[in-house]
Amino acid sequence: MDFEVWPEAIELGQIFEQHGYELSLVGGPVRDLLLHRRSHDLDFCSSARPEEFEPILRSWGEGFWDMGRKFGTLGAVRHRDDGTEVRVEVTTYRSDRYDPDSRKPEVAYGHDLLGDLSRRDFTINAMALRVPSLEFVDPFSGASDLVKQVLRTPIDPERSFDDDPLRMMRAVRFVAQLGFSITPDTAVAISDMAQRLSIVSAERVRDELVKMLLSERPREGIEAFVESGLADVVFPEIPALQLEMDEHHRHKDVFEHTMMVLDRAIALETDDEGPVPAPDLTLRLAALMHDIGKPATRRFEPGGKVSFHHHDVVGAKLTRKRLKALRFDRHLVQDVSELVGLHLRFHGYVDEPWTDAAVRRYVKDSGHLYGRLNRLTRADATTQNHRKARMFAQAMDEMEERVVELKKREDFDALRPDLDGSQIMQILNLKPGPEIGQAYKHMLAFRLDNGPTDEQTATVELRRWWNERNG
The missing domain is CATH 3.30.460.10 (Beta Polymerase, domain 2)
Incomplete structure (x- = not known):
């Protein structure tokens, strides 16, 4: 050659x-x-x-x-x-x-x-x-x-995977990276030996997952990961999303929906200089895990309806637990679980636009995840109803424009009460202690609700709160 x-x-x-x-x-x-x-x-x-x-x-x-x-x-x-x-x-x-x-x-x-x-x-x-x-x-x-675009082991697959079980994870990772398919005998061996993956360290499994998620075709890799049975061993929350449709087909297959959200989130990544650089592991993990609380919260309601109340809260807890078990960095664990917990936050805006105070709270609560949260929220809107999809996109556009305008008037990155801890102690004639923290927290909420105020107005509010609290 x-x-x-x-x-x-x-x-x-x-x-x-x-x-x-x-x-x-x-x-x-x-x-x-x-x-x-x-x-x-x-x-x-x-x-x-x-x-x-x-x-x-x-x-x-x-x-x-x-x-x-x-x-x-x-x-x-x-x-x-x-x-x-x-x-x-x-x-x-x-x-x-x-x-x-x-x-x-x-x-x-x-x-x-x-x-x-x-x-x-x-x-x-x-x-x-x-x-x-x-x-x-x-x-x-x-x-x-290579020409056939297939993955096959050089020796008997059972012997190969018995020698090194991590090779099974590399198979699904190469599906994502190269777009290749796994030969039938190799696929059967992976399914038969999936449990052997349990002896592999969490760190090595995590590294293969990261490579798969950051590849060009993470959806194909995740689908192979689930189909092979490997996910049942190391990431059971993902195959658990394959919920049976209710008899009236009134809710989406959650796994299929999750794959759509993953694709859509990736499409919303920006270049390396943007706020959500491509490829972005945090956003991709959040897209993959945003609905993992649904299986535990599914309820069949009267009339054939299905609900998933508080799946965001449950999902955030499950996300934290699974990512910790896979030995992900604690900052990434915190960010991804935070995104999962916040991914429904915006939905109320579509029905009734928020006050400036609510917009401030959304930006404050999302913090450095604001750009990722908005992208995850957009990706999660997979409705096939074109009118609803258009209304949702317009509402998100409007909210983001309001944030831009508010940021021109206020420093969101340094959002603090109009009175600091020393001023609070002086006004209330208090010494350092838990009451100062409580007062500070109230004044921060007042700042979020009302925007910036002068010292006199803030002082009046602080005294009002203190007198009511101790009245």
């Missing part, structure tokens, strides 16, 4: 060859070459042991790392003349053995390239390019599977 290969790969291959070692490009970089994609991260495998090729990488690169030393992996980085950089990782041939109750391999070095390729996750990642000779090595027909 005719390859346009990175010059750095050729150069490293020549250096390894001069030292008597084999070196091959493997995995993603080879797959991307065939897909006519370019990568700045190059993965190699070699016959050399880490202690043998460490001096080569240290001499070749401008930076060096060895976090993967215990797995036989070392890395280096070099900057090109055009300002870009190329990162390389070299791993000694491997033939790992796995403990049946752990996905941590007992690292064992292999003896040749073919043995190393046989232990990789899918055939499309089990191709290699020897350097500097540029001999293409494809013992498991990965190039053919």
